[in-house]
Amino acid sequence: MSAGDVVGPAFPEVPVGTDNLLGLEVMGAETAAFNFAANLWSLHYLRLTNQIQPGITYEVLTAVNVQYAAMARYQDENGAFRMWPESEPSVWLTAYILRTLWLASFQDWENLIYIDPSIMNRATEWILGFQTSQGAFTETPNYKHPLDSKTNPTPRYQLERDGYKNVSLTAQVVLALVNVLPGLQGTLRGSANSARDRAVGYLERELESLHDPYDVALVSWALTKADSEQKEVAYNMLHRRRREEGNKIYWSREPVDFNPMVYEDSQRPFIQPKNDQKWDAHAVETTAYALLVYMARDGIGIIQENIVRFLAVMRELDGGLISTLDSVAAMEALVEYSYRARLRDVTNMYVTIEHSANPNFSVNVHLDNTFNLASMRSFDLENIWGHISIVGHGSGQALVQLDYSYGVDYEPLLDYPPVPAFDFTVSSKFYGRNNSHLEITTCQKWTDMEEAETSGVAVVEVHLPSGYYVMQDYLIDLVNSRTVRNLRWALRTDTQVKFFFNHLDNEDTCVTYEVERWHPVANHSRYNMARVYDLYQPERFNMTIFEVYPLYGLDVCEVCGSYQRMSGGRSPCQRHLHTGAGRVKQGPAKRPPGDTYVGS
Template identity: 25%
Template sequence: METGYARELTYRHDDGSFSAFGDRDDSGSMWLTAFVVKSFGQARPFIYIDDSVMEKATDWMISRQNADGSFPEPGRVIHTNMQGASATGSSLTAFVLAALVEQGPIDNRTVVAVQKAITYLTTIDITDMYELAISSYALTVAGDPSASVMFAKLDALATIKDGMKYWHKPEVPGTSPPRWRSPNQQAKSVDIEMTSYALLYYIRTNDITGGIPVMKWITSQRNSLGGYHSTQDTVLALQALSEFATSMFSEDGNIHITVTVEGAIYEFDVSSENALVLQSVALPSVPETVDVSATGSGFALLEVAVYFYVEEDIEEPSFSLSVELSDETLDSMKVQTCFRWLKAGTSGMAIQEFGVLSGFAVNPDSIERLPILKKIEVADRKVVLYLDEIGSDEICTTFELERVAMVAQSQPAAVRIYDYYEPSNESAIVLRSSVSPWEKTANSEM
């Protein structure tokens, strides 16, 4: 946590604000500054947090609050769902409101700013599902009674299915014909965030019974490693699940679980002593049925994870992506990649990853400095470019690969571009070189 705190301070501006790329950005971001303030406030009980850092960031946000109580974004909202479907900025205002309250004890100036934000959220007409979810949560955190009215609107839009409850934001149609989508595919980040905010509302209002079907859905959307699509939806989902687990935890809990699979019996015991320990078993094959029985009292989670592979991507691509190799020699080659956004509007902050071909290394100085290029990370076998939002106009960038070792049977490398906050919006292709050092050597000897 201390390492994370120190690293986060490197993204701080002189005025106390924070942004995705620190001083390389023209202005601090309201959303990111609020996120940092909230995170630092949560870390305060465990590590040292400089009060002046919190005060200066809070002052920066409050000083930019509009007269109507809303909060503007002088920087860039790289998390596009924060904008909702409306131009009013209610999602951002709700996010900042929650951060101001959750950071810990607040002074009189912050109290005034909080009240102005509450007034703004309760006097405008909010209909967007994401805005309703985050506003309901923020008003609950702030202790405003109108939160129940806001949540009632959201509750009317819920999907209830198979004993679970969740919220789904319809997707903007793409330009390609619709493709088959697995019914068990992980939900979009925006759906996980909205549903997590709803669960946090249930927890804050002590409606644990109402939150159980919501908790079940969020849990069902975890990947096999326990996470979700992106950083933000994982943070929110884990916060909601953690707070729910806290409300359900009992020192007296003791559960004995028996799992029967094709005649084999596996037994697990969950108590207060090992409640935080993951117990698992790998099955030798995929069974037709898994029988589970449990005795005792308490609350536990059992998950069955199934892995399988498909020959090709079944998702509609979100980016157009092409890669071309040129000037290929034994010692070097140029790589040009072109890309554009295929869906409506623009992407959020995008990441482009280049796997480096065997025997080569990237020349960092050769990477073309596009106006949208914000940051470059170069590792041994990969170069990562952080890009601003990408639109429908094609953009190309080039760089050079230089030979560092003679490698036989050079393996292909993957090139991938994806939306940072919605990684399922991606496209990927395989990069191959036609030049082999061993073939060149053999030809020269002949």
Template identity: 25%
Template sequence: MSSVTNNIENLLTQPYGCGEQNLMNLAPDIYLLKFLLVTGTATDDSKRQAKEYIEKGLQTQLQFEHGLTGGYSAFGTNDKVASLWLTSAVARVFAQLARLNNEYGNIIDTNVSDAITRAKHFMIYSQNKNGSFTENGIVFHPDMQGGSAEGEALTSYALISLVEAVGVTNGVSRPTTVTWNQKAITLAADYLASRISFMNDPFVVCITTYALHLAKHQSKDSFFNKMEQIAINEDVYKYWESSQKIPDNTVFQMSAPTSALSIEATSYALLTYILRDNSNEARLPILRWLISKRNPNGGFISTQDTIVCLEALSRASVGMYKPGDYSAIVTISYSGADGKAQSIMANINKENENILQRIDIPYQNNAPSTVFVTANTANGGSGPSTVIFDVGLQYNIKGETLANCFKMWHILQEFGTRLEMTITIMALSENATSMSILDVEIAAGYTVDLEEVATNNSQISRVDPYNGKNLIMYFNSGVVNNNGSSVTFNMYATSGSLTKAYPRSYTFYDYYFPNCRQTNIYTLDTTPTCTKVPKFSVCPYVK
């Protein structure tokens, strides 16, 4: 958990302007605080900081509720209908916080009991007669609809949230309400159990298996056996691969190649292992695979897989944590570009076990080609024991990044001290995007009028507050399709000293499939420039 501890403010390099993104910030704080409290490693400073973050996140999240209906959506009352999926996510996170508060004496001041009850009622009123759930709001996470029209994945997700919410509210509910709650849980669980022969996608199987274990349904063992049959065992790894395909050319990624749904599926499998009280040895191959997919900030690909995976990792870490001093010395050895042997040691002990230790290895002229890592106990203790480490390769990309998901272009015109820019995005497949984001670097010496941007572009759901550098615009699901969608905005000069030749970029990506990302470059100067000068030659455009 040290990578989370040290990067809690930088888990995702995405903006945080909607209800789900805020939840992404809130959930890891709760999981981290629980880990620190359960293991007894919380300090006054860590508890104070976690409390500050959680209180702020709760107040922000409540702003996305539709009145007092209990329903939530990505942009609150700006959306016509609340989202069952996001409401389920909120109820689940709030319930986990309430349980933590009950166990450790109301360490958080904000009381979310009423909010949990409202969200729970919203979900139950949204349940179909056969026990399933369907989404009537905007579906930002389309794969939660699962592999069939009935949407077993969405029903499983709602069931997980119901069980969590009911667990912290039954004690303050009337007997008739308790019966009503249990009836909704049983109805959903029975529906899912009846669909076992129709479930083939690993993501659907894994989330359903966890939901039925949480609900303690009699069919849970049959689903666990089915989940085990479709697991992939590869060297020291064990994981579940979603049928979601990664575009072949999305080579620039924050983490090792995989899909967000595969991470989410494998996380639900790990949570199931924990509920079944499987041994740490059985969990370790799953842990290894999940950790290998982390990005340098401790997060994963999208918000939802990060939330679920951090929950699984934190709960697994609690189970593996031992209070004794199991000191270790990790030695990293390699040969540098000059051919000289290098050796660096890192000490892991009780005092620094929650501190992420980073060792930078310079990579020059294709060296080192191999890095050797060894670990030994520092106090002469015998094994077996486990030390987990990540090896990350970070590099810069020259020029534009291209993906076969979108076609994107712009028109830039100058009108005195005003620049008018139109950006057009077209999906290259028949599948429209889910929630998507356009992030535009604003030229130096210029600013934008956010109210004007929102007024002139009705297809935009939200514009983030301007930070002086980037204009960030959100699009609802389906807005960007193969017919194309355009936005037009003005940049207004604020100073007389403008660096027109300096290139800027704009990036568009699908929020739930961030590997589908494209970056284009724009410049205010049409003068040609040299990006590469041949040896013994000169660039004719350098003045």
């Protein structure tokens, strides 16, 4: 993949979202907010760099309206937003969505997207009810542990989190209030303005006590946006905490190891893939806020360019970086950088890509200041061995990225996290004729107590055997039963079942559910994959494989036998044996309850 700007490819598809930018099939209010923000930041980027082509604005904003409706689904009558339909309202999430909705406030788009002021007003009024007398903002009593684990410092950086001293949440609310204040009316505008001033005063008083780079960067950006008298003090604190390695500048709780280099017999260096690091998502989001502070203060310079180099190296996917929150923060910073640096005006670059395993493979890419500067150029490699040679010359800045994937069925070959954070076990129990029913139990718990008491939002994903299915209504009933601690939503995709938890603690949380064979498919795989991870710090994960040998041992006629309803005529399996056809005809897509299934 290559793109002619540090922002990355703009609209590889329309619309963009978590699926095509991050490879995540997730849902919830924050997911809808990410989809909303990703499309609007990409559109703002094209607008600011004069790359808007006819029709793209209408197409994108039409899709953004759908995401807007998706976000509104999660708003209560009192204005608060909740992460999932069955979860509790959150101050952090409501402030984050307010910041996101503000992105649509652009005069030229008013005929294509309209943000109802009552949504903004009710959300703002609800948030103001959670400001303390000291000026800080606190979460609702439902969230003793934050949804975003990055706002929960390690013991080394632990602040006195007593309900009156939540610096990161207060900074998030200040950023939201600064954005939405111009659109508020009446007494609410005066109340919000007063609340913002008290919150800024609180951040100024607590500034000197901050040690966590995330808190320092976020508070510095909030004070800069609010034009605080202490913004220069905050900048100096931020500048002292920077880390430098070669031509990269970044902020992180610990040093980050970049792509390792390997020297072979010829002493020619080869860049290897970057491994997951302990604080990847934390470092990206923190550095993005720092870049915004530096550009607001000093414009464009060598320091800003070296910060952008770090963000480019940390990019794990074509369109995103690590996860949703850090990717949106990085988008905002990189769009501002590209606009200020006038990258499109100076871009005139030639990139040559060669592959040692295929002497006939040679790609020449010309990147210039045309309308397709931000288009993604992708090339498939047929023989996956050897090395890739990339040579570029000319002017400008561009991204070149190599993506690869592979499957494993041997546990020692699985990916392992940089820090053990979760215990995770999966068990399966087959029953019914020819194993047509499968009961899956997953047990998971948080183990990295040195970092925090709990995880942030945790996701459990279990890959289903081919042909097996579970109804979404069944999963919703499981969530609503409240029999599983902290389980707030479940989602069935084409190939997986996903469970979403507010957090996981150091006690086992087990989920048991049943799936049934709905389609006559013979499984050729002996193992299926499952994993648990922190949604906003996906480098905190654990994955395992569980055996489905009872299915692996079935032949196609046994699969048909447990699937087919009692009826006249030959079954698909009988037709297969009679005609010698190469594939089995698929049976009914849905199985009405109460039907009897027998062998052929």
